[in-house]
């Protein structure tokens with residue numbers, strides 16, 4: 001048994017081959033003084049790294065509307081098991097090498113068979129033929145987003161993000177030394193005029209604008225979908241400014257009614273769109289398998305900066321089979337049905353229990369409801385009451401820290417609801433508790449906020 005893991009080896013010392021007394025298990029008193037010395041060795045990037053955003057709630061959670069997670073009840077465990085076993089049965093050692101049929105470039109781009117399969121899948125969806133050098137497999141889209149950021153940004157460069165955005169990407173951008181500015185969002189997603197204003201500002205400040213990051217379809221956290229004309233305008237803007245657009249597409253497949261407009265990559269004739277997509281929400285996040293797609297020159301920058309040997313051969317081969325067998329498409333159809341039910345249940349419950357205190361738009365797809373709170377609501381108070389019941393929601397200030405709306409400096413206040421991982425039967429009671437907490441946290445009849 002691993003004693004350290006069990007926490008039983010703490011005081012159990014032994015001599016190492018270097019003749020030094022080391023603590024087995026957790027680091028004991030003999031080593032505690034090393035902590036400061038090790039910290040002094042940190043690289044500048046490690047020393048100054050911004051804290052990770054979006055920590056989970058700091059109270060025991062019973063109903064989790066906070067995190068944007070897929071529902072584990074629908075992870076296709078049996079199908080994946082079948083394809084993993086079949087991969088080992090059929091390909092044995094080849095599935096366990098650094099690279100295989102696609103040659104050594106698989107250590108940069110990832111297993112060729114899955115890239116080919118994805119290229120076919122994307123050709124069906126987006127009507128766009130991609131070269132194998134136009135796709136790189138990555139370890140989750142966060143890896144892909146970090147690689148894209150590192151491939152294009154450094155000190156002296158500028159990037160534009162949405163005023164409420166996926167905070168990890170913003171964090172990676174900040175860590176490159178680039179300047180990151182926010183552009184406004186409205187009901188149709190990113191405001192293209194505001195993007196151009198930021199590009200102008202960056203240039204006026206002596207910086208080189210290089211990258212625009214957007215989640216155009218079923219936006220996180222606001223749920224909006226960028227209409228076709230705006231998509232075209234964004235691509236035209238990127239072409240005019242000769243800057244990359246990083247399209248985070250990880251919710252695209254979750255349309256619960258009318259399909260969304262084509263992806264930016266599908267519409268792009270300029271070559272400046274780099275698309276990030278992932279199996280995390282579509283299949284399971286623990287797979288850590290995702291891909292970047294775009295112009296081979298853009299993908300070349302990705303593989304130049306990556307510092308791994310791409311992705312697991314075994315997993316990539318199993319997923320190749322999963323796609324080729326039609327299981328991926330069938331799974332997406334089933335998921336859309338389950339998730340649509342949750343979207344509908346959330347909408348109905350919000351109407352029933354929270355209507356006087358919130359404004360919201362029904363999301364046409366994806367994972368998120370974005371609630372604007374009535375100004376009379378004291379959210380801190382409502383949130384504390386909900387925390388006491390173990391019900392978690394995510395306040396908007398986790399997504400932005402600027403003055404372009406939706407953030408800390410905004411007069412209006414927003415809350416994100418992610419009902420997708422919540423069991424269907426818990427949605428209505430959870431939203432009923434939200435409604436009750438909001439009602440209890442409004443100003444008293446004389447218009448004054450109640451004392452806390």
Ligand SMILES: Cc1ncc(COP(=O)(O)O)c(C=O)c1O
Nearest residue numbers: 068140141142166220278280285
């Ligand atoms: C907008 C967005 N992009 C990227 C990710 C990261 O997904 P993964 O790294 O699991 O592919 C998430 C996860 O919540 C997300 O919401």
